[in-house]
Amino acid sequence: xxxxxxxxxxxxxxxxxxxxxxxxxxxxxxxxxxxxxxxxxxxxxxxxxxxxxxxxxxxxxxxxxxxxxxxxxxxxxxxxxxxxxxxxxxxxxxxxxxxxxxxxxxxxxxxxxxxxxxxxxxxxxxxxxxxxxxxxxxxxxxxxxxxxxxxxxxxxxxxxxxxxxxxxxxxxxxxxxxxxxxxxxxxxxxxxxxxxxxxxxxxxxxxxxxxxxxxxxxxxxxxxxxxxxxxxxxxxxxxxxxxxxxxxxxxxxxxxxxxxxxxxxxxxxxxxxxxxxxxxxxxxxxxxxxxxxxxxxxxxxxxxxxxxxxxxxxxxxxxxxxxxxxxxxxxxxxxxxxxxxxxxxxxxxxxxxxxxxxxxxxxxxxxxxxxxxxxxxxxxxxxxxxxxxxxxxxxxxxxxxxxxxxxxxxxxxxxxxxxxxxxxxxxxxxxxxxxxxxxxxxxxxxxxxxxxxxxxxxxxxxxxxxxxxxxxxxxxxxxxxxx
Amino acid sequence: xxxxxxxxxxxxxxxxxxxxxxxxxxxxxxxxxxxxxxxxxxxxxxxxxxxxxxxxxxxxxxxxxxxxxxxxxxxxxxxxxxxxxxxxxxxxxxxxxxxxxxxxxxxxxxxxxxxxxxxxxxxxxxxxxxxxxxxxxxxxxxxxxxxxxxxxxxxxxxxxxxxxxxxxxxxxxxxxxxxxxxxxxxxxxxxxxxxxxxxxxxxxxxxxxxxxxxxxxxxxxxxxxxxxxxxxxxxxxxxxxxxxxxxxxxxxxxxxxxxxxxxxxxxxxxxxxxxxxxxxxxxxxxxxxxxxxxxxxxxxxxxxxxxxxxxxxxxxxxxxxxxxxxxxxxxxxxxxxxxxxxxxxxxxxxxxxxxxxxxxxxxxxxxxxxxxxxxxxxxxxxxxxxxxxxxxxxxxxxxxxxxxxxxxxxxxxxxxxxxxxxxxxxxxxxxxxxxxxxxxxxxxxxxxxx
Numbered sequence: 001x002x003x004x005x006x007x008x009x010x011x012x013x014x015x016x017x018x019x020x021x022x023x024x025x026x027x028x029x030x031x032x033x034x035x036x037x038x039x040x041x042x043x044x045x046x047x048x049x050x051x052x053x054x055x056x057x058x059x060x061x062x063x064x065x066x067x068x069x070x071x072x073x074x075x076x077x078x079x080x081x082x083x084x085x086x087x088x089x090x091x092x093x094x095x096x097x098x099x100x101x102x103x104x105x106x107x108x109x110x111x112x113x114x115x116x117x118x119x120x121x122x123x124x125x126x127x128x129x130x131x132x133x134x135x136x137x138x139x140x141x142x143x144x145x146x147x148x149x150x151x152x153x154x155x156x157x158x159x160x161x162x163x164x165x166x167x168x169x170x171x172x173x174x175x176x177x178x179x180x181x182x183x184x185x186x187x188x189x190x191x192x193x194x195x196x197x198x199x200x201x202x203x204x205x206x207x208x209x210x211x212x213x214x215x216x217x218x219x220x221x222x223x224x225x226x227x228x229x230x231x232x233x234x235x236x237x238x239x240x241x242x243x244x245x246x247x248x249x250x251x252x253x254x255x256x257x258x259x260x261x262x263x264x265x266x267x268x269x270x271x272x273x274x275x276x277x278x279x280x281x282x283x284x285x286x287x288x289x290x291x292x293x294x295x296x297x298x299x300x301x302x303x304x305x306x307x308x309x310x311x312x313x314x315x316x317x318x319x320x321x322x323x324x325x326x327x328x329x330x331x332x333x334x335x336x337x338x339x340x341x342x343x344x345x346x347x348x349x350x351x352x353x354x355x356x357x358x359x360x361x362x363x364x365x366x367x368x369x370x371x372x373x374x375x376x377x378x379x380x381x382x383x384x385x386x387x388x389x390x391x392x393x394x395x396x397x398x399x400x401x402x403x404x405x406x407x408x409x410x411x412x413x414x415x416x417x418x419x420x421x422x423x424x425x426x427x428x429x430x431x432x433x434x435x436x437x438x439x440x441x442x443x444x445x446x447x448x449x450x451x452x453x454x455x456x457x458x459x460x461x462x463x464x465x466x467x468x469x470x471x472x473x474x475x476x477x478x479x480x481x482x483x
Numbered sequence: 484x485x486x487x488x489x490x491x492x493x494x495x496x497x498x499x500x501x502x503x504x505x506x507x508x509x510x511x512x513x514x515x516x517x518x519x520x521x522x523x524x525x526x527x528x529x530x531x532x533x534x535x536x537x538x539x540x541x542x543x544x545x546x547x548x549x550x551x552x553x554x555x556x557x558x559x560x561x562x563x564x565x566x567x568x569x570x571x572x573x574x575x576x577x578x579x580x581x582x583x584x585x586x587x588x589x590x591x592x593x594x595x596x597x598x599x600x601x602x603x604x605x606x607x608x609x610x611x612x613x614x615x616x617x618x619x620x621x622x623x624x625x626x627x628x629x630x631x632x633x634x635x636x637x638x639x640x641x642x643x644x645x646x647x648x649x650x651x652x653x654x655x656x657x658x659x660x661x662x663x664x665x666x667x668x669x670x671x672x673x674x675x676x677x678x679x680x681x682x683x684x685x686x687x688x689x690x691x692x693x694x695x696x697x698x699x700x701x702x703x704x705x706x707x708x709x710x711x712x713x714x715x716x717x718x719x720x721x722x723x724x725x726x727x728x729x730x731x732x733x734x735x736x737x738x739x740x741x742x743x744x745x746x747x748x749x750x751x752x753x754x755x756x757x758x759x760x761x762x763x764x765x766x767x768x769x770x771x772x773x774x775x776x777x778x779x780x781x782x783x784x785x786x787x788x789x790x791x792x793x794x795x796x797x798x799x800x801x802x803x804x805x806x807x808x809x810x811x812x813x814x815x816x817x818x819x820x821x822x823x824x825x826x827x828x829x830x831x832x833x834x835x836x837x838x839x840x841x842x843x844x845x846x847x848x849x850x851x852x853x854x855x856x857x858x859x860x861x862x863x864x865x866x867x868x869x870x871x872x873x874x875x876x877x878x879x880x881x882x883x884x885x886x887x888x889x890x891x892x893x894x895x896x897x898x899x900x901x902x903x904x905x906x907x908x909x910x911x912x913x914x915x916x917x918x919x920x921x922x923x924x925x926x927x928x929x930x931x932x933x
Contacts, residue, residue, distance in 0.1 A: 158524060175508040175529040 001479065004060035006073050009160075011055025013077045013146055017084055018049035020137060021130075024088070028126035031207075037126045040091035048084045068478065070159025074143060075469035078461045081142055082106040085134055094127040099450040106457040108134030109142070110464035111346060113221025113316035113433030116446045116453065120226055125207060132214040132222045138464070139218025139248070139346035140188045141165060148181035163469050165344060173256045187255045188346075192217040195244045202236040212237075212317075216244040219347045221316030221433040228318045228441060235302060238319055242309045246279065249313035249341035270381045274356045275312075275342050282308045282336060286329045293326055304329070312336040314348040316433025318441035330436065337426050348431030348463055350400065354393050356380065361390055399467055404429055407459055414449055424448075428456045429463040484508070484841065485549040487574070489535030489565050490556030491518050493810065494580065494605070497834040498553060499526045502841060510544050535565035547573035550844065553837060554579045559586055566599045576600040576844065578837060582607075582720060603836055605829035610724030612832060613806055616825045617729065617779060620707040620804055621700045623686065623824050626856040628867050628917055632901060633894050635664070635690050635858060635865055638705060639824070642683040646703050652677035660903040661691035661699050664893045664919040665863045670816070672862040674889050674921060688858050690865075690893040690917065692901055710804055711735060714777040716763035716793055717784035718745045721808065721829070725781070726753050734779075739763040739772060741784075764789045766796055778803040787811050812860070831861070842926075852926060853915065865893070865919045868928045872912040875929055882906035889921040890931050 021041050028038040065073075085108070086101035095101040100116045107114045108131050117123070123131070137145065141164040147157055157177055173180050192213050199209035211224045225231045229241060250272065257266040266272075283304050290300030303320040310317045311333050322333060340349015357380050364376045378385045408425045415421040423435030424445070434441045448456065462470040472478055484507045488495055491513035499522055503509050509528040512535050513519040519530045533540035535556055546552055552569035554562035559581045566577040578601045586593055587604050594602055615625045622636035640646050651663055666675050667686040673679075681687065689699065700706040713729060715722055718740030729736055730753070737757040740746040750758040761768050763784060774780065780797035782790035787809045794807040806825045809815060815826065839855045854867040870877060876884060881892065881904055895902040896915040902908060910916065910928070918931060925931065 158527070175503075175510055175527070176506075177527050179508075 001072075002060065002062055002064060002066075002069055004058065005063060005065060006069055006076070007055045008058075008060050009073050009146075010077055010080060011052045013142060014048050014052030014055065014080065014084065016142075016146060017081055018045045018052060020133070021045035021048060021085075021088070023133065024126040024130040027129040028124070031125045033124050033126055036092050037124050040088045041126065041130070043091060044084065044087040047087070051084075065157065065159055067159050067162075068472065070163045071469040071472040072478065073160055074163040074465060075461070075473040077142060078106075078109060078465065079458075082109050082457065082461070085109065085130070088130060089127060092124065092127065094123050097450075099453050100446075103445065103453045103457045104131065105134060106460050107428075107433070108132070108220065108222060109138035110431050110460040111135050111138050111218040111220035111314070111348065112428055112431040112460045112463075113215065114428055114439070114456070114460070115222065115433075115444050116448075118444050118446050120224060123224075128211060128224050129207075132211045132220070132224075135218030135220030135222060136192065136214040137218075139220065140185060144181045144184060147178055148185045164465065173253050183256055184252050187252055187259070188217065191244075191247060195240065198240045198244075199237065202234060202240055204232065204234075204237055208232075212241060213244070215317060216241050216315060217248055217346065219245060219248050219313045219315040219341060219345070219431075221310070223317065226442075229306070230319045238302065238306050241317060242306050245309045245313040245315045245317070246276075248315075249275065249309075249345050249347040251342040251344035253344050268382075271342050271353045271356060275352045278336070278339060278352070279308055279312055282312070282332055286325075286332060289326055289329050294324075307333065308336060311432060312339055312347075312349075313341050313345075314430055314432045316427070318434060321441050323436055323440040323442070334423070334426070334436070337423075337430050337432055340430055350397070350430075353380070354396065357385060357390070357393055358397060360385075361394070396467070399471075403462070403467060407455065410455060411452055414452055424456070425459065428459045431460060431463050484551065484844070485545075486510070486551045486553065486841070487512065487541075487544050487546050487549045487569070489513075489552070489554045489562070491515070491522050491530075492555065492557060493830045494555045494834055496522055497830055498555065498837060499528050501834060501838055503527050505838070505841075507841070510549075512540060512544055534561075536561055536568065538568060541565070541568055541572055550575045551841060552577045555833075556580075559583045563593070563597065563599070567597055570598045576840075578603065578840065580605065580833065584720070584723065601837075601840060603833050605833045606720040607724050608832040608836060609721045609808065609827050609829040610728055612827055613721075613725050613781060614728040614732070616806060617710050617713070617734070617804065618732065620710050621696075621705045624858070626858065626865070628854055628856075628865075628894075632692060633690060633896070633917060634693060634696060635688055635856065635893075636696060637667075637858065638687050638689060640681055640683055640685045640687060644683070644703060644705070646681050646687075647683045649681055650677070651675045651679045651681070658699050658702050660695045661689050662891075662893050662903070663687050664690050664865070664891050665859055665921075667859045667862075672859045672921060674863075674891050674919060686859070688863065688919075690919075691903075707803065708778070710779045712777045713737075713779035713781055714739070714772070714774055714797075714802075715781045715783060716769075717741075717782065717790075717808075718749050718758070719783060719785065721783050722749070723752070725783075726756055730756070737772065737777070739769075764793060769793070769796065770800075774802070775800045779806070780804075781806045781808075783808045787814055791815075835861075863919060863921055864925070865917065866925055867896075867915055867917050868925070870910050870912055870914045870916060870928050874910075874912070874927075876910050876932070877912055878909055880907055880909050884932060886931050887920075890925075891919045892931070893917045893919050 022045050025038045025041045082102060082105045086105040089095035089101040090098050095104055103116050143160050143164045147161060173183060195213040195216060196209050199213060208224060215221050254266045254269055286304035287300040290304060291297040306319045307322050322330060338350050339355050340351050341347020343351045343353045360378050364378050367374060367376050404425060408421060411425055412421050417437055420437035420439055423437060424439045427433055427435035439445055486502055486507050487510045488498055489512045491511055499509055499511055503526045511522060511528055511530040512533055514534055516532045519532055523530050531540060531544050535554060546569045552566060552574040554565045556562055562579040562581060566579040570577050577599050579599050581587060581602045582604050587607060590602050619625050622638055624637040626635045654663060663675055665672055665688040712735040715738045718738055722738060726736060738749055739759045739761055741762055743760050746758050746760040759772060774797060780802040782793040784790055790807050790809060794805045797805050806827060808827045810828060810830060812828055835857055842852045842855050852866050853869055856865045858865060892904050894917040895904050
């Protein structure tokens with residue numbers, strides 16, 4: 001365990017966060033907010049920068065990083081960033097409780113979008129901006145950002161990127177790590193900018209466009225009005241955001257393939273077909289059911305399109321309170337919560353590729369049972385999936401379920417309603433945001449006890465980092481030198 | 484530069500490491516996924532699991548747009564075929580490692596007929612290195628610049644030597660136009676200044692013309708007799724090449740080889756060389772073969788550990804020159820100062836050869852590197868640069884320029900004249916300058932300025 005190097009990188013990250021904390025100050029000055037708002041961000045930026053400086057003062061002698069350091073750096077940095085990012089809310093009084101603020105910021109960085117605020121509209125503009133800005137930072141990954149901007153990359157950095165980029169496999173798109181990170185970020189920011197422009201054209205106010213574009217880009221889902229996107233009541237805005245969410249739920253490597261003119265490879269991606277197939281199928285089914293009940297056909301299409309894209313990409317914007325939908329549609333949405341976006345996207349959840357491979361494995365087992373002597377291999381993306389990979393994915397599912405159930409158990413001590421408890425855990429663990437019941441689109445997480453708020457914050461980070469980094473951090477032997 | 488490397492063996496690994504550190508974009512094609520992953524985890528490169536000879540793999544790796552394709556898989560045929568495919572796909576340059584004698588004997592034909600830019604043979608390179616070390620018995624290693632007019636030799640300063648405890652600034656007065664451009668002391672390397680004192684057991688890297696170096700050997704008591712006989716242990720490919728070269732130098736040769744078949748093959752090819760079948764790692768056997776009568780012992784078996792032990796025994800038996808083939812150089816670090824003199828590492832040699840080639844390609848656009856050598860376990864780089872007409876350094880005396888630290892101008896070659904630079908010399912357009920530096924990545928002559 002190379003503690004010096006871990007501390008050094010954490011320090012560097014805190015310094016980056018300190019710089020980013022200065023952006024809300026600008027917002028605050030533009031909107032001429034009371035002095036305590038800009039001041040709160042400046043003070044926190046200074047403190048964060050100082051702490052970061054303390055960590056980086058000593059340059060580590062040994063620069064080697066291995067898988068374990070990668071996990072530790074990633075998990076610690078997400079916790080630290082959420083903590084320091086929460087401080088401005090406490091200082092300026094928008095969210096007076098530190099636990100609440102930590103929950104809110106962790107929810108922002110992990111692009112969950114779950115909120116403890118009953119009335120979002122009370123927040124100052126700078127606080128709203130910072131809250132949504134954390135989506136933008138967290139969406140692509142804080143450390144990926146660091147790799148993109150820090151000039152010097154050591155060979156072990158790949159372990160950091162591996163631990164932070166979601167999905168079962170990780171492929172660099174170009175050979176140099178820093179170039180890969182930079183390309184990913186450029187694609188990400190360009191898309192975000194396009195969405196801001198489109199939202200402006202659709203008639204959204206400037207500040208609101210930024211907030212919602214950040215929310216869609218990171219697939220986070222923090223809004224700025226009670227009732228999320230519903231108050232705008234504009235088909236155009238809903239379409240733009242819906243399509244934007246689908247776009248950010250797609251593996252970014254595909255965009256790079258398109259940008260480098262490998263159209264065939266990009267459009268032949270099997271994961272993409274699964275992803276779009278699931279989305280279209282769910283929209284059709286939900287529309288059909290809604291049109292039989294409360295909605296017209298077009299109205300049903302509009303609401304189901306927005307809700308399905310918002311849930312599967314784990315964003316969590318909402319237009320219609322799906323709590324009131326018929327049971328079949330709600331259960332379908334619940335399934336989508338677990339599927340999540342594609343690997344290598346900004347979405348959370350289990351990831352489409354894992355789900356697809358698991359389903360294919362299950363079917364291959366069926367074949368094996370009917371023809372006992374048949375040799376069956378599972379193919380994905382036109383390549384055979386080796387047994388090691390299948391094992392990794394199956395084990396991930398086991399771990400996922402185990403942790404899900406454990407957290408559900410702990411949460412259930414406090415809650416009395418199964419629907420609320422189950423969806424609260426799945427909405428945080430899959431980084432979606434709103435769940436059902438009390439934590440539905442019109443509710444919030446405010447009523448949880450502080451202990452459970454912290455537990456759910458960690459759950460969100462665990463979901464964003466795909467479990468392992470946090471587990472490694474809390475496993476007892478990891479701080480021993482030779483373990 | 485865009486480089487595709489096929490084969491992640493010892494050489495492939497070394498190339499990935501060194502070329503990626505020099506800011507090239509590297510893609511490695513390797514059959515074994517585990518092997519590939521371990522190399523990717525260590526180096527900043529991408530990879531592709533697949534066979535280098537597969538057309539699909541090469542297309543997927545975008546070989547058509549790469550600058551250099553390097554095939555270093557274990558099989559010659561795979562290397563040749565994949566290099567041909569790469570060439571036809573559009574790779575600008577292709578390099579193939581070819582070690583089989585069948586192909587190696589017709590390198591030029593293969594190169595021109597098949598369009599492969601460069602064929603390298605690690606064993607041949609090793610053999611050349613051995614021959615060079617034997618030709619200059621005083622030096623532990625030798626590199627040559629400017630068609631052999633300038634040499635860099637590595638010499639070890641013994642306790643009893645005159646040079647021990649002398650200062651660098653007295654060097655010139657006492658010995659003449661030679662320059663100590665780097666000193667290796669206890670695993671560290673530095674570039675000395677005038678006030679550096681030479682200590683016993685230092686390894687000095689000295690540049691000079693062959694004539695001046697000869698004077699140095701005489702003056703400092705390093706002068707050695709010409710080597711006249713050699714005992715070679717191990718009858719592999721290097722041995723085949725080295726016998727040819729040493730026979731030309733009229734050396735008396737004896738080869739000890741473990742397997743009868745290989746020994747037979749050697750005796751068929753080299754009727755005038757004494758070929759012995761037997762275990763060269765057996766000390767009794769070596770004594771029986773009168774190891775003490777040979778002034779050179781070359782250990783070329785397939786096992787690094789055996790080679791080291793044989794060489795230690797040879798030193799013990801009073802051999803004047805001991806040359807050891809060691810592939811895993813980590814072993815040497817463990818051994819510390821055991822007095823092994825000349826070490827030959829075939830994978831290093833060809834990795835250096837390839838890196839030199841890559842650097843010289845760079846030179847076509849902006850750098851001016853003409854030759855490049857790495858000395859002292861790759862810690863010091865000596866390069867030859869050409870001074871362009873419009874350079875900032877032109878017509879300025881060396882004194883007036885503020886140079887970076889750890890940089891030394893060892894020689895200026897102007898036309899046919901060798902200039903041993905002093906502070907008052909100036910650089911002129913068209914000069915070739917030989918520079919030693921510890922900080923790597925000198926591409927242009929301006930890079931020497933602080």
